Amino acid sequence: MIKKYWIEDLAQAEGQKVEVEGWLHRVRKLGKLAFILIKDKTGIVQGVITGKPPFLAEISGEQAVRVTGTVTPSKQQPLGVEIQVEEIEVLGPVLQELPFELNQAEISAGLEHVLDHRVLSLRHPKTASVFKIQSGIIKAFRQFLDKEKFTEIHTPKIVATGTEGGSELFEIKYFDQKAYLAQSPQFYKQMAVGSGLQRVYEVGPVYRAEPHNTSRHLSELISLDLEMGFISGLEDILKLEEEMLRYIFAYLEEYHSQDLALFDATLPEVKTIPRLTIKEIGSILEKEYKKPLEILDLDSESERLISQYVKKEMGSDFLFATHYGKDARPMYTQPSAHDSDVTESFDMIFRGLKMNSGAQRVHEYDVLVNNIKEKGLDPAEFASYLEIFQFGMPPHGGYAIGVERLVIKILNLSNVREAVLFPRDRFRLTP
């Protein structure tokens, strides 16, 4: 029996007759000689066809094929080998004209057109690499947290109330009741910490009924959420994220350098990430850019400017902006013991764009009930969340990263939809 190979492993099969399965990336017929490129999920290999075998008339780009042939050395080829093709079996024919060319360096089509034909667009190696990198980030995130004794949880996306009041929620008809799609697993991950699982993470969808339709908005996104019990303060969370980022980028360097090369992407170095309070940032913005803050919060312009400043002055692609104002943060955020205006909260800003929010959370029942009231909300609405705070809730904190934002920033893509396999936005529900 002929042995089946992944394309990336073909160099190990020099001199052997092999079988390769994948898609025809390119077909060039030159009289008595033909060159084909075969792609599978691991790479691309050249096949050489000599003579005029009967299958030659049948083959064309993007067919799913099984190719049989002998592996021979070839110095010019990236893999160091090519295949002398003996047989091609077409397993999946192409019945229509392609909506765009897939064998050029880029797909030349607008993003909406690409997304309309999303599945086919993924046959382009560069588009596929976006999702290989995304999958790598998620794998590294889990590996790092598993090592730190976090437990993965799966919490409901069908919920009775929002985490922060009622805005921007998708409503569901749930039998005879009304329910909503979860905006975040915030409450559940805190509850899981209190449940004794102590350190938890979740990788799952979150929902935003955002009426905006910009390059940054999605209705459904993948959130990398974590929550850690028994912290001494915000600094424990910042240290955890620092180590996590170091782990993720090292992982990408090791396993995805080829994917990254398609985008000329340079991975950032994660040294100690500068920590600046919002008040300090306000002084810097005033002094350097004549743009003082009006409130204890950053808009996207301020994020961009302070990020630029930190890069120039401190040589870091990352920044922890800490201690946001009380009004800028949700009711579950721990107030600062030292400064009653601010909270033990932070945002991580990477190359000018906010990647995630996090904080130490309130763990004292009375403080939490009070905070809920101060925000004009009714504690009774939050009864099932509040219960565990009466039964031994330890100090805790965490954060949530939207993986799509991280991907577009690493690859320097301009629209967050490019980092979603099948995006959902204000208007898009298919494919």
Added chain:
Amino acid sequence: MIKKYWIEDLAQAEGQKVEVEGWLHRVRKLGKLAFILIKDKTGIVQGVITGKPPFLAEISGEQAVRVTGTVTPSKQQPLGVEIQVEEIEVLGPVLQELPFELNQAEISAGLEHVLDHRVLSLRHPKTASVFKIQSGIIKAFRQFLDKEKFTEIHTPKIVATGTEGGSELFEIKYFDQKAYLAQSPQFYKQMAVGSGLQRVYEVGPVYRAEPHNTSRHLSELISLDLEMGFISGLEDILKLEEEMLRYIFAYLEEYHSQDLALFDATLPEVKTIPRLTIKEIGSILEKEYKKPLEILDLDSESERLISQYVKKEMGSDFLFATHYGKDARPMYTQPSAHDSDVTESFDMIFRGLKMNSGAQRVHEYDVLVNNIKEKGLDPAEFASYLEIFQFGMPPHGGYAIGVERLVIKILNLSNVREAVLFPRDRFRLTP
């Protein structure tokens, strides 16, 4: 500085002064001596308190605490050590009476009451173990598939149409449109195979608007889905699942034997799993149990009987029931080339309960369009699914496991809700 330890690692710290964080599982005060049990997510350790230190009056069960003391050898203790307690800091007090006892061998309360206080119920080591095992199964599933070069994907849960017509879908108000919660990632995982990702898996929620409220029904469940391209036939999928099950059970054996021991659970041995066609099963049921099949499908009673037969006659806890009738399977199921009544489909039955369905799928565009029409559906409704079938779709197949069913069958639990962190059913929306 005093070093912090996970409880499971305390034996390494004999003779040292350590810090341990967790919850007080039990507090027994005996005059000048007191014994406490401290639990964290890794285990339970005994602490001994001598004299009457001031903190003694303050402590009680289920408080979140930080305990400082010296680790001393103790032959009677499961860990081989205990802690001579010097200090206890209460980090999270208990403000109310517990709804049930947490330090007995079992929680004595009905399931609904337990689920009403789900978070607290997880402080019981046995309940927590259910979710440690679940998390272990999912980790093993991913590890196995990563090794086999599958890519993890995340597909939308907000969809425009159901995968099998319109029944049992939850409806969402999606801006000005109607949308639904996905019943399965079926279409998307097939599309992802065709996209060139070739082998994919997804771990995510699926939704069933089932009006039933039984011990087996959930509105939201976690599905372990996979799909593999370039298969030669159904047997490739059966082999993959066999190896996957072997991997998962070996993983549980290695990492979760303590969790399993709490349930006296015996892991099954996965040898070659018997394959029986539905027609063969029909003959067996008729001969052995005088219960012939009326149609080419199994009801839950037939599943139970044939599973019992296979255990008795073939010594296997598992069975692949194959080749279900055309009417019993969805339109994307590959018809059999040898027998026009049946399909290249299977169910995996474990200890009498169906764990998952799977099949080779239709990959030929014309056959698929025809099948859709034969089921009385309109191909136009499935346009975004059908597109890739015109552009080089290889033969493929896969299956989906509901992780909750697997967990209850391994642990011999009676209600599927016991295997969901925060279950959603006909009536339950909180916590």
